[in-house]
Amino acid sequence: MYQFVTGPLAWLAFGIFFGGMIYRVVFIVKLAQEKDKLVFNHLDLKWSLNSIFRWLVPFGSRSMREKPVITIVAFIFYICLLITPIFLVAHNVILQRRWGVSFWTISESTADILTIILIACVVFFILRCIALPDVRLITTAYDYLLLAIVAAPFITGFLAYHQFSGYLFWVIVHVLSGEIMLIAIPFTKLSHILLFFLPRAHIGSEMGQKRPLTRIQN
Template sequence: MHDLYAFLVGPLMWAVAIVFIGGLVWRFVAITRLARKKDPYVMHYLKAKWTLRSWGAWLIPYYPRSMRMHPWVTFFGFLFHIGVILVPIFLLAHILMWEEGALGISLWTMPEWLADVLTVCVLAGCVFFAARRMTVNEVKYVTDWTDFALLVVIALPFLTGILAHYQIFNYKFMIIFHILAGQAALVIVPFSRIGHMIYGPMVRAYLGSEFGGVRHTKDW
């Protein structure tokens, strides 16, 4: 078991990091090329001023009109994304693993209670989004099995992590399952809809610059 753990947090973690970062870079380059092909003049009106204005507006809960029109989606969406981003990076157990294992870095650590709360928020968000895909007609129409599979991929690292932390079921099995689930999620990110973490800000930069610099209006 110790040898398996050392392999997962060592060589395999490096491989996963390479695929994750390389995939995001590839996705960024591919989307940039596609945008320039579709609109050769996109770089001419892509400006930092309008990009930052758009990013700032969409980072404020309930500020854009579409967020106010879907209050529960906004509520669960913000909590979900905050948890998905902060827990994997700032959880004490992860930072200790990075210090002693593959990456050798040290960061600020979040309190245990906050990690638990955000983990529950992520799991609640997965349940909410799954229920919404099954009950809201306009969302149900564009939903297939891959959307539910992605929610499972996101939920598993958080579910197995909290079960392992509180030693529910077999700890050794659960921690191995947790590591594998997290690595699988990282590998899938650049090649699935979860990749909106890279193209989402790009879309906002494009729309923000077009609406602000060309149409002289807001994009929210």
């Protein structure tokens, strides 16, 4: 089972992930052209990069400054979400063995800390959805499911690394949950983690050509 989930199933998951992301980019571009046939005529590199940069920097936009707590937690969450799986030693060992590639790695203790922080962020998001009436109003079971999909690989990976009862079971579930997340990313709200720059580039160009630079804050 382990060989299957780390071999053929992993190839399938990565194939769907990359294929799905390409599909989403093409879909978004075509949709933009359908809604506004001149959308690419008024794209401006300066204003696009300015808008993207502001959303990559904590408190770079007005909406972030208006909600400092959620901004801080969200940035911490995304940093942990991206750094931990990419630079984890165990993952890079598998990458090296399977595909002959590897990245710079973080220590296992650092990965442990980042994992715990990410799980804490997920708990924060859940409590926020429950506690705040305006957030609870727009939160559905779908949103909780996405949080579960994100948290599952980290929780199971933590349990496997610390060799909780049923080590091999947790390893297999960890790999499966990671593959489920990879497959889910292109087709759910999780895609915004990688595709946010497309709408930001459009909004930046739209607002930049109509308003002064200091107004591009939302």
